[in-house]
Amino acid sequence: MRPTVNDIAREAGVSLATVDRVLNARPGVREKTVKAVNDAIARLGYVRDLSAANLARSRSYRLAVLLPDTESQFIQSLAAALVEAGQAAATSRTELRLLRFPAEDPHALAALLGSLADRDYAGVALMAPETPVVRDAVRALRARGLPVVALVSDLPNADHFIGIDNRAAGRTAGVLMGRFLGGGPGQVMVLGQSLLARDMIERRRGFDEVMLRDFPGLEVLQSLETHGSPATLRQVVVEMLANAPRIRGIYAMGGGNRSLTQVLAETGLSGKLTVICHELTPHVRQALTTGEIAAVITQNLGHLARSTLRVLRAKADRQPLDAAQEQIRIEIVLRENLPVLPLPSAIDPLA
Amino acid sequence: MRPTVNDIAREAGVSLATVDRVLNARPGVREKTVKAVNDAIARLGYVRDLSAANLARSRSYRLAVLLPDTESQFIQSLAAALVEAGQAAATSRTELRLLRFPAEDPHALAALLGSLADRDYAGVALMAPETPVVRDAVRALRARGLPVVALVSDLPNADHFIGIDNRAAGRTAGVLMGRFLGGGPGQVMVLGQSLLARDMIERRRGFDEVMLRDFPGLEVLQSLETHGSPATLRQVVVEMLANAPRIRGIYAMGGGNRSLTQVLAETGLSGKLTVICHELTPHVRQALTTGEIAAVITQNLGHLARSTLRVLRAKADRQPLDAAQEQIRIEIVLRENLPVLPLPSAIDPLA
């Protein structure tokens, strides 16, 4: 049998109450006694039983995840992954509430953040661009002891960031583009939703780093801004294709993948250009299999979602996290290593 | 407050004992009553508290993981990942025992497997090539109700396989090789430890599929067998390099990466050939950063280890698994998306 707290008490020659004080770092125990208890713990190889501890604490975690109300495939997939992770975590006294806020309204978001403090949440995860009001709202929440983690897009004053290193992601796109195009010659088009967004800036920087250093034969054109609008995307892409006849590759830094493949299809360029984009949404999967898209840089949303819950719980308990497990990988997906779609798992509520 | 079993009993108008019988699928309850209870569960949105359930069951899991005693970097990394996952799982009544067996002795392995049945293990994970004696030993274990999962290398009669699809991995290597070499012309050398091992056969098949279909300009040479011996590797590689002057790429299907880079360095070919190999070991990391290796196809060993524990526990409890979470991805690692090495996490035994 594994040792219990009673075994420690006996081994250390102290009472259960003292062991408890040591284990839970409560005050009122002499250094010497603390050491005696810790020695006993080490001798017996005691490991706290988390199930029992959580039960006794009757601790539960109400977590909020705030996503913009954008209806992009990426956000939808992310939301779905979060909901699924939330269902799985329900058996562990964890309740996840998915809240949406108007994408373009930082003040609404700040107000929402402010309202969270009162409703005894144990932690908040947030995917939003950084603006001064948001920064202040995050600071206020943290001051109240609520952990706040940034999701997908980093917020410098959050407790933690869950997502990929966008500069490295840009570099990865760069190597793939460079090598797939054999180092040149040719031109590469770069598309982004908003060139002011932190993520886009970092991806572009990483991409440029590699292209300049390793593939000088390829000319990387100025970033085109789509503002998340299919019409704008279509216009700028068509225009650029007309002006730059040596374009052989397109790096889509974020969003608008559906519109992009559509425009390429219409202009008869499907499969003729090397297209590298981000995020493995359903449509991108499809385009990968047909060869319209050559490679995708992505992050595993299931992992991202589960990691979010784990990190929030750890932060709420002020426990350390397993850095290796929580690191979100920059995944490269080609047609050949496209992960098979597992059937939507039927979560058994009694399991 | 979340509903408990008592709430269900009240809501369904039955006693606690009946709710318990329904929840744990014990006999002696009429269809009609079962339905009443399930309806109450649905109405209240009851979710079983796993912490309490595990505690009450006082269930614990002693798991065995059997690895060959090979001292390759891959096995060492895998063992380390398993040990770490085992430590983290200790708080959840899970004890992992890492057992090694002589790599080339199927009978010793079979004997070891046979001896496990008596020592109340809850499950067994096994990384071994399939041989008739092993197959029989696995069957015997399963007949005794012990779940057996195959690790890294598939065993057709195991309960589950944890690892990557090697054929898809080979295809992935193929696309990368083909695209990195611009489709040809040239020759590609292929190296493998043992050409009889199931994994190697599948990787080669996947690689050939893609090369033949998409890159006919590249000639894929016959596989060279290294038998895990640096000397043999050196010999066959040097010989092949002499005989096939148009070699531009090397696909190392498994093992021997250290020796390979060494031979290339000695022959002045470092960085001049496109080398694609498997498994991100410390040495391979190094070779990636220097450019000696262009790309690595790998599987996340941390994930593999944690997945092993989760799957074994689920199998031991006859519970369904989350296919999406347990799917091991085929990861492509280039210098630019090399995951940063997290510091070896200090596992807090009290956490």
Add this chain to the structure above:
DNA sequence: TGAAATCTGAGGTACGCACCTCAAAAATGC
């Protein structure tokens, strides 16, 4: 309708730990 079989209720204990109280013991300051 009666006996047998089946179903249900009431109540209990146990799991390992957290957290509480109050009194007793030990250490400390003066």
Add this chain to the structure above:
DNA sequence: GCATTTTTGAGGTGCGTACCTCAGATTTCA
């Protein structure tokens, strides 16, 4: 040495579920 403070012990309760027993209620079948 005494009062004061600090440390320790003994004992308790509760977390939500699993699993057990035994008596009483209900249904089934002859």
